[in-house]
Each structure stands twice: as structure tokens, then as C-alpha cells.
Amino acid sequence: MQNLVQKLLPRTTFKQAVAFRAYCTNKILDIGQPTASSHPQLLNEGEITPGITAEEYITRRKRLLELLPQNGLAIIAAAPVKMMTDVVPYTFRQDADYLYITGCLQPGGLAVMSHEFGLCMFMPETKPYDVLWQGKIAGVDAALEFFKADQAYPMTKLREILPDIIRRSSKLFHNSNTATSTYLDLEAFRKAAENNCVKDISLFTHELRLIKSTAEQKLMRDSASIACQALLQTMIHSKTYPHESMLSAKVEYECRMRGAQRMAFNPVVGGGCNGSVIHYSRNDQKVRDGDFVLMDVGCELHGYVSDLTRTWPPCGKFSATQEELYELILQTNKECIKLCKPGATILEIHNYSVETLRKGFKELGILQNWKSDFYHHLNPTSIGHYLGMDVHDCARVGYDRPLKPGVVITIEPGVYVPSSFEGSERFAGIGIRIEDEVLITESGHEVLTGSIPKEINQIESLLNNFCFGSTMHGLNFMKASTS
Numbered sequence: 473m474q475n476l477v478q479k480l481l482p483r484t485t486f487k488q489a490v491a492f493r494a495y496c497t498n499k500i501l502d503i504g505q506p507t508a509s510s511h512p513q514l515l516n517e518g519e520i521t522p523g524i525t526a527e528e529y530i531t532r533r534k535r536l537l538e539l540l541p542q543n544g545l546a547i548i549a550a551a552p553v554k555m556m557t558d559v560v561p562y563t564f565r566q567d568a569d570y571l572y573i574t575g576c577l578q579p580g581g582l583a584v585m586s587h588e589f590g591l592c593m594f595m596p597e598t599k600p601y602d603v604l605w606q607g608k609i610a611g612v613d614a615a616l617e618f619f620k621a622d623q624a625y626p627m628t629k630l631r632e633i634l635p636d637i638i639r640r641s642s643k644l645f646h647n648s649n650t651a652t653s654t655y656l657d658l659e660a661f662r663k664a665a666e667n668n669c670v671k672d673i674s675l676f677t678h679e680l681r682l683i684k685s686t687a688e689q690k691l692m693r694d695s696a697s698i699a700c701q702a703l704l705q706t707m708i709h710s711k712t713y714p715h716e717s718m719l720s721a722k723v724e725y726e727c728r729m730r731g732a733q734r735m736a737f738n739p740v741v742g743g744g745c746n747g748s749v750i751h752y753s754r755n756d757q758k759v760r761d762g763d764f765v766l767m768d769v770g771c772e773l774h775g776y777v778s779d780l781t782r783t784w785p786p787c788g789k790f791s792a793t794q795e796e797l798y799e800l801i802l803q804t805n806k807e808c809i810k811l812c813k814p815g816a817t818i819l820e821i822h823n824y825s826v827e828t829l830r831k832g833f834k835e836l837g838i839l840q841n842w843k844s845d846f847y848h849h850l851n852p853t854s855i856g857h858y859l860g861m862d863v864h865d866c867a868r869v870g871y872d873r874p875l876k877p878g879v880v881i882t883i884e885p886g887v888y889v890p891s892s893f894e895g896s897e898r899f900a901g902i903g904i905r906i907e908d909e910v911l912i913t914e915s916g917h918e919v920l921t922g923s924i925p926k927e928i929n930q931i932e933s934l935l936n937n938f939c940f941g942s943t944m945h946g947l948n949f950m951k952a953s954t955s
């Protein structure tokens with residue numbers, strides 16, 4: 473990270489440097505994010521973000537306006553930059569609603585929509601100093617020409633223009649996740665809030681985002697495919713390197729080498745009893761010989777995330793106890809996937825999974841002598857959630873909503889036996905989750921994560937029938953048992 477040594481330099485040095493940069497890049501249309509001209513390897517002509525055309529963005533905005541009441545106003549701010557230290561920002565991730573409506577990947581903007589003027593984008597201004605340090609940013613011209621906004625102004629004009637627009641509207645909807653003082657502090661907005669005229673825009677955006685278009689389904693399929701390939705490589709890798717940290721590094725490397733921009737969340741890599749910690753994130757332990765490792769991973773591809781989980785013994789052999797419990801979770805996973813079709817609900821599938829697992833736990837002796845509500849200690853999670861631009865996508869939509877073609881959900885039955893479990897000691901400390909992504913189709917469903925093995929014989933075969941590379945000889949001390 474560079475420091476501000478230029479504080480000591482005369483101003484002209486900046487101007488010269490900026491002019492030089494402009495000279496270097498003047499043949500490329502650079503608006504601070506990939507375009508078909510600057511990154512033809514990523515985007516086709518006519519696309520605003522990879523896989524999503526300008527027409528599709530315009531259709532999304534039309535649909536949002538159809539949901540917005542007459543005289544209603546939508547205010548959606550870009551995600552803020554979050555800082556790790558005073559000068560080091562965390563990796564920026566655009567807010568899903570702002571991205572869905574505008575296609576714009578940078579911070580600092582504000583999108584406003586109404587029936588009167590369509591989409592109006594307030595854009596950060598390009599200052600030579602910022603360009604020098606951070607590169608190009610999209611301004612008013614990019615908003616009009618590239619993002620196809622109906623109107624665009626620099627942010628400095630917001631205080632002149634927005635209050636009037638707010639006063640002319642009877643109902644306001646805003647993105648509370650990214651709410652910023654830029655508009656919250658406006659007197660017109662404060663008055664509307666006092667009069668109870670402000671609601672959350674997710675009421676509408678989550679309805680739109682729930683059903684994935686054909687182009688979005690392709691991105692979801694590709695994102696899932698990348699995560700599957702990455703996890704498969706990681707499973708093979710686990711036999712030689714059964715360390716949580718190395719498996720976490722491996723899966724991220726494999727995802728990004730395949731084009732993912734980032735992980736959808738910090739990978740959960742839990743060896744042995746760490747697998748019973750549902751959102752375990754330390755990833756700092758060695759997986760003991762014979763233990764399971766549970767990996768819950770997902771990546772993000774051009775705004776669309778994947779989310780899948782597999783549990784396996786890195787040594788390559790399931791013990792009899794592991795096999796018994798694993799088979800119950802696997803059968804529940806497969807039965808629940810069969811229920812995924814238009815008209816079913818996540819809640820119904822959840823209730824079915826609870827019934828199946830409760831019965832299975834009793835048969836295995838795990839729930840014997842235990843009050844039935846102990847079940848919720850063994851599995852306190854929902855069978856699944858909606859998936860899309862966010863991991864827990866469209867959180868405003870209830871789990872009792874009948875599924876429709878184009879909706880993507882996860883199916884993730886699991887069991888998390890505490891290490892201090894006294895009910896049936898042989899199962900103590902075992903955590904298992906088997907999670908797949910399911911796209912609802914007209915005729916039923918498509919499993920997007922079907923390419924990664926989950927049957928015991930498939931996993932054992934995968935781990936025991938591959939060729940060790942010559943580079944691994946020196947690292948045998950880290951190896952899990954192959955017996």
C-alpha cells in the first residue's frame with residue numbers, strides 16, 4: 473500500500489501524471505468497470521455486466537416501476553466502502569439491489585427512480601487526483617451512455633435536485649442497507665420519514681430478484697459449476713493436505729482461477745468436531761486421521777453466488793459410524809430435492825426434512841432418552857434458503873411462498889452432534905451437511921451442483937484413485953492416513 477509521499481510534490485506533477493495516464497489508455501473505453509470494448513474476453517457487445525444486456529437492465533427497471541405506486545419514489549444508494557484500517561479498504565462489493573437496477577459496480581453513486589423521469593443516476597465526480605490513485609470512475613457520461621440512465625447528474629447537484637423530487641412524491645422507498653447521510657439528512661427526506669411515508673425498497677426488488685431470467689440462470693449455473701470444480705479439486709487435495717487452512721486456500725484459488733471474482737462467503741472448513749460449528753470460520757486446525765472434514769463454500773461470478781457443502785473423510789475411508797449417520801443425511805438430501813417443484817414451499821420441504829431426520833436419529837439411537845426438542849440442538853437450521861445475487865437471497869420473501877420456475881434454493885440437511893454429547897458417544901463431535909443448489913423449472917427442478925460427488929462409494933473412489941504428483945514427496949509429513 474502506497475503512502476501519500478506526493479504531499480511533498482508540486483501540483484503540476486499530478487497534472488503531468490494524469491495526462492500521461494490518459495495518453496496510455498485513450499484507445500480503450502475505460503469507465504472504471506469492464507465493458508465490451510475494454511474487456512472483450514468478459515462481455516459481449518450490448519452487455520452492461522457479463523451475461524446481462526442493457527435491454528435486460530431496462531426491463532428490470534420497467535418492472536420495478538410497475539410495482540412502484542403512482543407518485544412513488546425509489547432511492548437506491550450504492551454500497552459504501554468499508555475500511556479495514558484508516559487507509560486500507562476492505563474489498564468492495566456492490567449492493568445487490570443497486571447492481572440489479574443499474575449494473576454499476578462502483579461505490580459513491582445514488583439511483584433514483586420514479587414514473588415521472590424513469591432512472592436518474594447521481595454519479596461521483598471524476599477528480600484528477602482520484603483518477604491518479606484509483607483509476608477511472610464512471611461519471612455522468614457513463615450513466616447516460618453506458619448504463620442508459622434517463623437522467624444523470626454529478627453528486628454535487630444532489631442537494632439542489634433531490635429535495636424537490638422527494639417533495640413531489642407521496643411515498644418513498646429506499647435501500648436501508650446502504651442508506652447514507654447524502655439523502656437521509658435532507659429535510660424533505662426527514663419529513664417524509666416522520667410522516668411514516670418511507671418504506672424499504674426490498675419489498676419490490678426481492679420480488680423481482682426471486683425469479684431468475686434465462687441469462688441469470690446461466691450465471692447461476694456457471695457460478696455453481698465453478699464452485700463444484702473447485703471443491704472437487706479440494707477434495708482430492710485433502711488427502712495430501714488435510715489442513716483446514718490449506719483446504720480453504722485451495723478452494724479459493726481454484727474458484728478464482730476459473731473466473732470467480734471472489735468467494736461468496738468465508739469458506740467453512742471444519743475438521744472433526746469443528747464441523748459441528750455451523751458457521752465455523754477459524755479454519756486453523758489439522759484434520760485428524762479418520763475424521764470428517766465439512767466444507768461449505770461458494771463463489772461469486774459477475775454478481776451471482778453459489779453455495780454448496782460436502783462432508784468427507786480426507787483419509788479416503790468412511791468408518792462404520794460415519795457411514796450410518798452420513799447415509800441418513802444423504803437420503804434426506806435426495807428426498808428433499810425430489811420435492812423441489814413449482815408449488816412446493818421451502819417450509820413444506822423443511823417440515824418433511826425434520827420428520828425424516830427425527831425418525832432417523834431415533835433409529836440410530838441418537839435421540840433415545842432425550843426430550844424431542846433436543847432435535848433442534850442436533851439440527852437448528854432451515855432446510856434451505858433462496859440463492860441468487862446474495863447468499864441468503866431475497867430475505868423479504870417468506871419460506872411459505874410457493875416456488876416458481878426460475879427460483880433457486882439450497883437443500884442442506886445436516887446434523888451437528890456436540891463433542892460433549894452423552895446420548896450415544898460414538899456419534900459425539902460429528903458434523904455433517906450435504907448442500908446442493910436447486911433451480912426450480914417448469915417440469916420440476918435442475919440440480920446445479922450435481923457434478924460434485926456425494927455418494928459414499930463415489931467419494932471413496934475419488935480419494936483413492938488418483939495419481940500423486942511428484943511435487944508432494946517432500947510434504948508427506950502432512951499426509952492423512954491412506955489405510
Ligand SMILES: [Mn+2]
Pocket residue numbers: 779857882884907
Ligand atoms: Mn446455504
